[in-house]
Amino acid sequence: MASEQDVRQYLAYWFQLGKRLAIRGGEDFLLPRPVIQGDRYSQAFESCWQQIRSGEAGDCYLEGTNQTIAELFSPAWDIDPCGRCDMPVPVKVQGVATLECPCIDLPGWPNTELPQPRAPISSQAVIGQVRDRLRRANG
Secondary structure, three states: OOOHHHHHHHHHHHHHOOOOEEEHHHOEEEOOOOOEEOOEEOHHHHHHHHHHHHOOOOOOEEOOOOOOHHHHOOOOEEEEEOOOOOOEEEEEOOOOOOOOOHHHHOOOOOOOOOOOOOOOOOHHHHHHHHHHHHHHHHO
């Protein structure tokens, strides 16, 4: 079963590549912009996430996939890296699942020349980790 953090990151990564979230069974689409602001997800992303979690968005799924977000929270699904592009994709835990990645319809993807989508990063935490490693190396 995919954790809430896994599903949030899955959506955030694909939103950064321009994939939309189909809501209410495909009647409408959401694409929060920006996705990341500094060291956290943007307010636009958080509002989208709240719509999903509250049920306000109804049946919703990432454009180019067949699994609803609700299904990803069931024990039947997990989220793993795509073998082609390393992006997070839904994977059926048991049984047969489609091997298509949402990247299949993105022209020129994967593109190693561009920065990859990412989760928010706390600069202070990263600098603290570098400082700690330097102290251990010089200690």
